[in-house]
Amino acid sequence: MTDVVLPEWCRLVRADNPGPMTLDGTNTYVLRTADGTVVIDPGPWLEEHFDHVLALGSVSLALITHHHADHCGGIELFRELTGGAPVLARDPAASGADAELPAHGERLDDLGLTVLDTPGHTADSVSFVADDGESVLLFSGDTVLGRGTTIVSHPDGDLGDYLASLELLRTAVPGDALLMPGHGPLRPRAADVVDEYVAHRQQRIEQVRDALGGGARTARDVVEVVYADVDPVLWPAAERTVEATLAYLRAAG
Numbered sequence: 001m002t003d004v005v006l007p008e009w010c011r012l013v014r015a016d017n018p019g020p021m022t023l024d025g026t027n028t029y030v031l032r033t034a035d036g037t038v039v040i041d042p043g044p045w046l047e048e049h050f051d052h053v054l055a056l057g058s059v060s061l062a063l064i065t066h067h068h069a070d071h072c073g074g075i076e077l078f079r080e081l082t083g084g085a086p087v088l089a090r091d092p093a094a095s096g097a098d099a100e101l102p103a104h105g106e107r108l109d110d111l112g113l114t115v116l117d118t119p120g121h122t123a124d125s126v127s128f129v130a131d132d133g134e135s136v137l138l139f140s141g142d143t144v145l146g147r148g149t150t151i152v153s154h155p156d157g158d159l160g161d162y163l164a165s166l167e168l169l170r171t172a173v174p175g176d177a178l179l180m181p182g183h184g185p186l187r188p189r190a191a192d193v194v195d196e197y198v199a200h201r202q203q204r205i206e207q208v209r210d211a212l213g214g215g216a217r218t219a220r221d222v223v224e225v226v227y228a229d230v231d232p233v234l235w236p237a238a239e240r241t242v243e244a245t246l247a248y249l250r251a252a253g
């Protein structure tokens, strides 16, 4: 699936933190720009990983897609190793960042990078779009992964927000943008993956509705029916997404 040719200014460095939620590990992206080297999601506290990232150039800025530890848990060490490169996030306090990212739709200086607010997985989730005039790259964090599905991390995450964020990615990003997810393989057409995510989420909403109609009462009841074919190790995560779905259905009346 990784039949993706990256522009020479962008490199993927995958952290060695594989797991059920992180898939093959966290994807850290290293971008060479006119203003220096920019890192998207330095990743967890793994010094060897940071060594690999820093070997690609002296870092002038780090950007965080959301506050989960697999994306920014090592930020203090990373900052120290870079000699104090500034770190930006939508929620600086939760992410250990120095300052807040520019507003939704704004560009980051001369980087050719635009910030898109894409809440849902978490309240502070953002995506970045890079456009060099030839190719468009969508850095989607955990809003859209390279394979499988993501969670809506209730109560921080919100399903209504999440569906709106997928719709935004469908409409605001060219369909043939490369998908550069927070985990999993790169994908050649972001729009195809986003479409799959919308269809899957709608299907899950219907399944949750059916499970409630069938007598399920708690999120756990729903998980046991709807996620019966999913590895139980993922059930606690699924339960958070189901909680988000129940809140969404309640709000919809």
Ligand SMILES: [Zn+2]
Pocket: 021, 022, 068, 070, 071, 142, 182, 183
């Ligand atoms: Zn993650």
